[in-house]
Amino acid sequence: MATTAETPQSGFRLGMLIYDTRYRSITIQIVVVLLCMAAAAWLIDNLFSNLADRGKDLSFSFLWNRAGYDINQTLIPYSNDDTHFRALLVGLVNTILVSVLGCIAATIIGVFVGVLRLSSNWLVARLMTVYVEIFRNVPVLLWILVAFAVFTEVTPQPRDFKVTDQMVAEGTEPAASMILFDSVAVTNRGTFIPKALYERSLGEIKIGFLPISLNTVAILAVIAASIFAFRRIRKNASDVQDRTGLRPSTWWMELLVLFVPLLALLIALGFHLERPTLGGFNFTGGILVLNSFMALWLGLTLYTAAFIGEIVRAGIAAISKGQSEAAAALGLRPRRTMSLVILPQALRVIIPPLISQYLNLTKNSSLAIAVSYMDLRGTLGGITLNQTGRELECMLLLMLIYLVISLMISGGMNVYNNSVKLKER
Amino acid sequence: MKTSVFLGTLSVAALAAGFASSATLDDVKARGELNCGVNTGLAGFAAPDANGNWQGFDVAICKAVAAAVLGDSSKVKYVPTTSETRFTALASGEIDVLSRNTTWTFSRDADLKFTFVGVNYYDGQGFMVRKDLGVTSAKELDGATVCIQTGTTTELNLADFFKVNNMSYQPVAIQTNAEGEQQFLAGACDAYTTDASGLASTRAIFPNPDDYIILPEIISKEPLGPLVRQGDDQWADIIRWTYNALVAAEEYGVTSANVEELSKGTDNPEINRMLGGEGDLGAMLGLDKEWAKRAIAASGNYGEIFAATLGEGTPIGLARGLNALWTQGGLQYSPPFR
Numbered sequence: 001m002a003t004t005a006e007t008p009q010s011g012f013r014l015g016m017l018i019y020d021t022r023y024r025s026i027t028i029q030i031v032v033v034l035l036c037m038a039a040a041a042w043l044i045d046n047l048f049s050n051l052a053d054r055g056k057d058l059s060f061s062f063l064w065n066r067a068g069y070d071i072n073q074t075l076i077p078y079s080n081d082d083t084h085f086r087a088l089l090v091g092l093v094n095t096i097l098v099s100v101l102g103c104i105a106a107t108i109i110g111v112f113v114g115v116l117r118l119s120s121n122w123l124v125a126r127l128m129t130v131y132v133e134i135f136r137n138v139p140v141l142l143w144i145l146v147a148f149a150v151f152t153e154v155t156p157q158p159r160d161f162k163v164t165d166q167m168v169a170e171g172t173e174p175a176a177s178m179i180l181f182d183s184v185a186v187t188n189r190g191t192f193i194p195k196a197l198y199e200r201s202l203g204e205i206k207i208g209f210l211p212i213s214l215n216t217v218a219i220l221a222v223i224a225a226s227i228f229a230f231r232r233i234r235k236n237a238s239d240v241q242d243r244t245g246l247r248p249s250t251w252w253m254e255l256l257v258l259f260v261p262l263l264a265l266l267i268a269l270g271f272h273l274e275r276p277t278l279g280g281f282n283f284t285g286g287i288l289v290l291n292s293f294m295a296l297w298l299g300l301t302l303y304t305a306a307f308i309g310e311i312v313r314a315g316i317a318a319i320s321k322g323q324s325e326a327a328a329a330l331g332l333r334p335r336r337t338m339s340l341v342i343l344p345q346a347l348r349v350i351i352p353p354l355i356s357q358y359l360n361l362t363k364n365s366s367l368a369i370a371v372s373y374m375d376l377r378g379t380l381g382g383i384t385l386n387q388t389g390r391e392l393e394c395m396l397l398l399m400l401i402y403l404v405i406s407l408m409i410s411g412g413m414n415v416y417n418n419s420v421k422l423k424e425r
Numbered sequence: 426m427k428t429s430v431f432l433g434t435l436s437v438a439a440l441a442a443g444f445a446s447s448a449t450l451d452d453v454k455a456r457g458e459l460n461c462g463v464n465t466g467l468a469g470f471a472a473p474d475a476n477g478n479w480q481g482f483d484v485a486i487c488k489a490v491a492a493a494v495l496g497d498s499s500k501v502k503y504v505p506t507t508s509e510t511r512f513t514a515l516a517s518g519e520i521d522v523l524s525r526n527t528t529w530t531f532s533r534d535a536d537l538k539f540t541f542v543g544v545n546y547y548d549g550q551g552f553m554v555r556k557d558l559g560v561t562s563a564k565e566l567d568g569a570t571v572c573i574q575t576g577t578t579t580e581l582n583l584a585d586f587f588k589v590n591n592m593s594y595q596p597v598a599i600q601t602n603a604e605g606e607q608q609f610l611a612g613a614c615d616a617y618t619t620d621a622s623g624l625a626s627t628r629a630i631f632p633n634p635d636d637y638i639i640l641p642e643i644i645s646k647e648p649l650g651p652l653v654r655q656g657d658d659q660w661a662d663i664i665r666w667t668y669n670a671l672v673a674a675e676e677y678g679v680t681s682a683n684v685e686e687l688s689k690g691t692d693n694p695e696i697n698r699m700l701g702g703e704g705d706l707g708a709m710l711g712l713d714k715e716w717a718k719r720a721i722a723a724s725g726n727y728g729e730i731f732a733a734t735l736g737e738g739t740p741i742g743l744a745r746g747l748n749a750l751w752t753q754g755g756l757q758y759s760p761p762f763r
Contacts (some may be wrong), residue, residue, distance in 0.1 A: 068581045070596045080584040098584070372597050383576060389537040
């Protein structure tokens with residue numbers, strides 16, 4: 001029984017996996033991972049065996065079949081002879097359109113609301129409080145439906161715009177008329193706005209599935225160049241001012257640089273507007289902005305803006321009062337204090353929760369079907385799913401696409417967040 | 426790892442659904458209640474009345490089946506389904522039978538793995554417009570905005586019709602008939618299209634039905650009928666022959682009023698076989714002898730059901746047309762009970 005003489009065994013024993021604290025946590029983790037994988041494998045196996053029992057398989061080949069249905073808002077060319085995949089892309093573009101416009105508008109409104117809610121003006125601050133509390137405490141679906149009801153019930157029908165011979169003879173006005181020099185018609189189907197046409201068009205090129213108008217590209221390029229030149233002129237003027245103390249007069253050059261190239265290009269292209277005209281049942285020509293799109297966009301924007309307003313308010317409140325006092329001591333006026341001192345610092349607090357709001361807005365856009373807006377959920381997850389009966393495939397694809405969109409938004413916003421966050425070295 | 430967990434969640438849902446697919450008859454008997462998928466609300470076909478009781482042409486099928494299987498026509502749980510959710514509800518086992526003016530098509534039968542047990546209403550797709558629009562033919566609808574229920578055969582027919590006639594249109598996809606009514610009445614669409622029977626039923630409940638007309642063109646064949654999941658042939662047979670019993674009952678003059686008396690025995694062996702007086706047809710279906718008698722007693726024979734729910738005496742006012750018995754120039758025909 002010479003226990004004292006025994007040294008601990010240097011070799012590895014199996015029991016050490018449980019009793020040795022050095023290994024125990026690793027053991028537990030491995031066991032948990034194995035259990036999770038086993039559970040997942042069991043579930044997936046179940047899925048496939050149940051599908052097999054039902055005589056179904058997991059196949060995405062239906063995406064290449066003819067869709068056979070029509071979509072009311074197509075930003076990329078589409079007809080019912082195209083494939084289900086094409087319909088998916090149409091829906092995806094519609095989702096992205098409403099999400100991007102919604103995020104932009106919600107950010108603008110949200111920042112205003114957040115700042116104004118902290119206003120020293122009692123009425124303004126209370127009004128903003130009322131706005132925030134009303135909009136964020138009612139489900140977004142209801143706001144979308146309310147907006148849609150307002151757009152369809154209040155606005156006139158296209159046939160109310162009709163002028164008959166009898167009306168001319170009697171000298172009566174039609175029930176509704178177009179606004180903005182007879183160029184915009186607000187109807188209960190949607191708003192018809194003029195469309196840009198070019199007599200000497202540059203044509204278009206196709207990148208993948210997306211046709212891109214060279215006219216638009218040319219116009220954007222000219223505008224970018226004009227802005228670049230405009231900033232150079234300003235910078236030169238500032239340099240001269242720094243050297244000599246006198247700022248040269250440049251306003252005429254600025255106007256020239258900003259507008260003349262654009263006007264010249266438009267004239268060269270033969271730019272003119274196509275006005276919507278009443279023909280048959282509807283207005284023809286021009287661009288139709290659907291009421292369903294407007295309602296969805298407005299509902300999502302106002303709802304999300306209420307949350308963003310609170311995020312902005314929280315961000316501003318997080319900046320210590322000393323900052324604004326210091327700015328005031330330096331003689332900055334309140335507005336400049338806000339834009340130069342408070343907001344840049346508040347952004348660090350604002351952006352992470354703002355990402356969540358952008359993600360929420362994008363995902364909430366799948367409520368579009370409630371107002372017949374054909375987004376991704378309406379095409380792939382609605383009509384395609386129903387007409388092909390591929391529920392599982394459509395839902396998996398739908399989840400994957402929303403996941404990818406969301407990850408892209410948060411990825412992009414994280415890059416921006418890194419650029420504004422406090423840089424400590 | 427995250428992906429597999431998420432796949433797993435999906436498969437749990439599929440698994441739960443999987444259990445329900447075997448031996449529907451036993452499930453229904455054990456439950457003591459028939460889960461019947463119906464329309465969310467289409468007057469005449471399936472809609473709750475003022476007391477909240479479901480009534481209508483499709484509902485009568487549910488009642489007849491419940492009477493045949495469970496012996497009580499009131500033991501039905503009505504599950505309202507939209508055109509989008511109906512097939513998922515049936516495939517997942519949430520409902521035992523879908524009796525919801527659903528068109529029998531090849532792909533629904535073969536690809537979606539359902540079994541249509543018969544055609545209880547021969548229909549076709551039509552258009553409804555406001556009378557003051559001045560339109561008299563569907564061929565004049567070029568440029569119109571058309572409300573259409575999404576996930577239906579009518580959606581595809583509409584696209585084909587406008588394509589063939591070289592016309593353009595703006596589709597407005599809606600989910601339920603109620604939503605379609607609201608949008609159509611608000612003038613958000615010029616025309617509303619669905620099965621002609623659905624249009625008649627929708628128009629019947631408008632405030633001023635006479636302000637609207639149903640255009641004469643019928644642009645498709647829409648054979649509507651009840652359906653079940655493929656793979657449970659016994660259950661499909663029960664629904665099929667319950668329905669056939671209703672049609673045969675009209676042919677042989679068996680009504681809800683005289684079924685009790687006739688079941689005591691008649692000169693016509695076919696009636697005797699059907700009502701259980703002779704032979705034991707019920708046992709072949711896994712039911713008792715008097716199944717057909719109870720089914721007919723539930724809401725009457727086919728003709729009685731039609732007259733009470735859709736016929737010319739109701740606000741919907743549909744003529745029998747194609748749905749008359751074969752002996753009267755229609756298409757309704759029951760194979761022999763033998």
